[in-house]
Amino acid sequence: MITDVFKRGFVIEKKRSEWRSYELIGLWALRLTLVLVLFILGVIVFDIVSKGAGVINWEFLTQPPRTGMTEGGIFPAIVGTFYVTLITIAFAVPLGVGAAIYLNEYAVQGKFTRLVRMSVRNLAGVPSIVFGLFGMAVFVKLFGFGPSLIAAGFTLGLLTLPVTVTASEEALRTVPRAYREGSFALGATRWQVVRTVVLPRAIPGILTGTILGLARAAGETAPILATGAAFFLPHLPDSIRSQFMALPYHLFIMSTQHHAISQVRPIAYGTALVLLSLVCLLNLAAVLLRKRYRNRIAKGL
Amino acid sequence: MMHTNTNLTLEEIRVQEKIKSEPARVKTDIEEGYCEVNVENLNFFYGAVQALFNVTIKVQKKGVAALIGPSGCGKSTFLRVLNRMNDLIPGTRLEGKVSIHGEDIYAPNTDVVSLRKKVGMVFQHPNPFPKSIFDNIAYGPRIDGLKDKAALSEIVEKSLKGAALWDEVKDRLNAPALALSGGQQQRLCIARALAVEPRILLMDEPTSAIDPIATQRIEDLIRDLCADYTIIIVTHNMQQAARISDYTCFFLQGEMIEWGKTSILFTNPEDQRTEDYITGRFG
Numbered sequence: 001m002i003t004d005v006f007k008r009g010f011v012i013e014k015k016r017s018e019w020r021s022y023e024l025i026g027l028w029a030l031r032l033t034l035v036l037v038l039f040i041l042g043v044i045v046f047d048i049v050s051k052g053a054g055v056i057n058w059e060f061l062t063q064p065p066r067t068g069m070t071e072g073g074i075f076p077a078i079v080g081t082f083y084v085t086l087i088t089i090a091f092a093v094p095l096g097v098g099a100a101i102y103l104n105e106y107a108v109q110g111k112f113t114r115l116v117r118m119s120v121r122n123l124a125g126v127p128s129i130v131f132g133l134f135g136m137a138v139f140v141k142l143f144g145f146g147p148s149l150i151a152a153g154f155t156l157g158l159l160t161l162p163v164t165v166t167a168s169e170e171a172l173r174t175v176p177r178a179y180r181e182g183s184f185a186l187g188a189t190r191w192q193v194v195r196t197v198v199l200p201r202a203i204p205g206i207l208t209g210t211i212l213g214l215a216r217a218a219g220e221t222a223p224i225l226a227t228g229a230a231f232f233l234p235h236l237p238d239s240i241r242s243q244f245m246a247l248p249y250h251l252f253i254m255s256t257q258h259h260a261i262s263q264v265r266p267i268a269y270g271t272a273l274v275l276l277s278l279v280c281l282l283n284l285a286a287v288l289l290r291k292r293y294r295n296r297i298a299k300g301l
Numbered sequence: 302m303m304h305t306n307t308n309l310t311l312e313e314i315r316v317q318e319k320i321k322s323e324p325a326r327v328k329t330d331i332e333e334g335y336c337e338v339n340v341e342n343l344n345f346f347y348g349a350v351q352a353l354f355n356v357t358i359k360v361q362k363k364g365v366a367a368l369i370g371p372s373g374c375g376k377s378t379f380l381r382v383l384n385r386m387n388d389l390i391p392g393t394r395l396e397g398k399v400s401i402h403g404e405d406i407y408a409p410n411t412d413v414v415s416l417r418k419k420v421g422m423v424f425q426h427p428n429p430f431p432k433s434i435f436d437n438i439a440y441g442p443r444i445d446g447l448k449d450k451a452a453l454s455e456i457v458e459k460s461l462k463g464a465a466l467w468d469e470v471k472d473r474l475n476a477p478a479l480a481l482s483g484g485q486q487q488r489l490c491i492a493r494a495l496a497v498e499p500r501i502l503l504m505d506e507p508t509s510a511i512d513p514i515a516t517q518r519i520e521d522l523i524r525d526l527c528a529d530y531t532i533i534i535v536t537h538n539m540q541q542a543a544r545i546s547d548y549t550c551f552f553l554q555g556e557m558i559e560w561g562k563t564s565i566l567f568t569n570p571e572d573q574r575t576e577d578y579i580t581g582r583f584g
Contacts, residue, residue, distance in 0.1 A: 179428065179430060182493075184386065185421065185422035186417065186418070186440060196443075
């Protein structure tokens with residue numbers, strides 16, 4: 001994406017002969033904004049990497065916290081985030097993709113579908129702490145899950161649903177009508193059209209959208225705050241009903257709630273770096289997946 | 302109603318009224334057993350817009366029937382009535398009777414899926430699926446539940462031979478269909494339609510997106526296929542209609558104006574509007 005920006009910048013430069021001087025001022029102003037954005041991003045990354053890289057070692061990644069969380073590692077938080085993300089996937093992907101398929105392929109388009117779409121999109125703007133509150137009221141209390149992996153996973157799932165549904169719908173909509181018609185004309189039922197022609201073509205978009213949604217969910221603190229994340233646990237979660245430690249929540253504690261904040265600052269930075277890497281890794285996976293499928297589509301298979 | 306805004310002589314109005322009242326030279330000499338498609342008093346609507354007015358046509362078994370007319374005259378709509386592709390467009394409505402092999406295809410208990418297996422369709426732009434050549438042809442039989450590899454191979458070979466494409470692709474059946482040329486892709490789509498063993502083939506301007514040499518191959522193919530299939534083809538190209546069809550039907554503004562043997566319609570049209578169109582005065 002960044003290379004795209006530069007490529008475009010390059011093209012602009014090649015055509016500079018067409019530019020008037022006042023337009024050049026505008027061009028430089030725009031360029032400056034880009035530089036500023038990159039600079040801010042750079043400062044954040046540099047700050048976290050420079051302060052966090054020092055504490056990261058094998059022990060930090062594989063050991064639980066020790067001595068009042070002033071020493072040791074963050075292993076339980078990594079495991080907890082991993083588990084809760086799995087539950088989020090299990091909850092949000094079937095639900096979101098299913099809803100998108102229904103909305104786009106089955107439902108008669110009209111006022112109702114427009115209303116549903118609008119609501120789903122607005123849901124994306126709901127503050128995550130509200131999702132947390134809802135998760136506590138419904139999953140923890142009403143459904144009786146208690147504070148647990150499953151309650152937190154479902155809450156995060158709700159949070160990612162708008163992204164999953166919207167991304168899936170967009171992916172479904174990019175499948176050319178000619179493929180659908182060709183399939184229908186051969187006597188395919190609607191489900192056969194969806195399964196054999198539409199979904200294979202839409203899956204890359206669905207996957208990347210879903211992964212990006214997950215990346216956001218994995219870094220959220222507010223929704224898990226009241227639904228199952230724990231300050232400290234002496235052992236790893238052993239069922240979906242267990243409470244768990246999670247990276248974003250651990251970071252929150254280490255940077256604001258701990259009794260010796262300045263002493264554990266390096267651990268907080270280390271946690272931040274691990275969380276950042278995890279999110280980057282997920283985004284990278286999305287980019288690679290998209291690329292792979294794009295190549296396949298370009299080859300026509 | 303459609304022509305009242307123009308200044309017509311009394312004589313012209315009288316002729317038009319006559320044409321409207323008796324939906325024109327319907328081929329009544331087709332005997333019951335030889336009639337493949339029978340359309341009576343068909344009116345078709347896209348929402349509030351009427352696209353077809355009181356169309357009555359009988360199409361004979363085997364041979365090629367061409368539908369000609371200027372853009373927006375309803376010929377494609379008519380074609381898509383015959384395999385109920387218009388069902389996919391919300392808000393469409395139909396009046397009248399459409400039967401194929403004597404069965405009313407708009408009866409409430411009609412199985413649209415099996416109708417479309419009997420009435421194949423080839424589109425204006427070649428639309429092979431982004432799959433291999435083999436998988437494209439095998440698509441229809443597969444969704445029908447056929448899994449046996451040998452049987453599928455047999456169907457693929459037969460269909461590709463039927464569409465005169467086998468010799469060009471037999472060594473690369475696993476290559477992507479989209480790597481073929483436009484003309485080859487269109488023949489692939491014809492082969493794909495043949496693989497479901499339809500009785501009727503609908504073709505919606507199948508050569509309009511294809512170069513002249515590939516067009517000729519497809520026209521030759523259509524002439525070969527019409528010995529076994531009833532082919533109904535929509536075309537913008539009157540020379541094409543004259544070259545390949547046995548019957549021609551002229552549509553104008555949603556009405557079926559004239560319908561008869563191609564040789565007669567092109568040399569001695571009854572209606573002035575047909576004559577104007579085929580001599581290139583409009584359209």
